[in-house]
Amino acid sequence: GENVEQHPSTLSVQEGDSAVIKCTYSDSASNYFPWYKQELGKGPQLIIDIRSNVGEKKDQRIAVTLNKTAKHFSLHITETQPEDSAVYFCAASNVGRRALTFGSGTRLQVQP
């Protein structure tokens, strides 16, 4: 089955700096890669996703890049704000065939 590795496990940045979280996946058949933000006591919230037919996608301050050859994808958050502090999970799946497999999470702390 799919295995998703995520790092770093914790990341502390100063407000206004950029944050980058990286994930690798094992199943070359995976074709969908979402990122979720989880705040304390809440469920994961989808913040951005990318399909394997594109290499990059951007939505305001967040962007995701995908390298299919290397089987890795990354989340980039620019101009970080204290409200970006949360746990971020990457995930991968082969849509229509298998459910999402999650990475182990990155606790992002944005220092004001």
Place this chain on the structure above:
Amino acid sequence: EPEVTQTPSHQVTQMGQEVILRCVPISNHLYFYWYRQILGQKVEFLVSFYNNEISEKSEIFDDQFSVERPDGSNFTLKIRSTKLEDSAMYFCASRGDNEKLFFGSGTQLSVL
């Protein structure tokens, strides 16, 4: 904005007791899921459900677990005889025709 709702938010039970966790997926969604998250760990897939039957399940989802869609709106997870290691946050999720998966806020299950 439509959302997945879960009840109860917290459930405390004695080891060996049966519990039923309830979910109301987003109304026009067709695919339903249960995931769980042990404190501080990654989100783990349990089961997916489509067209009134299980479409995929993980090795966690053994004979003690069952799912049901008893009517047009609810989706339930039953644990027949709870064990201490079943203590976790259980998330229901749903999606429509596309790949975007939306999660509820979870039920924190504590088995004593």
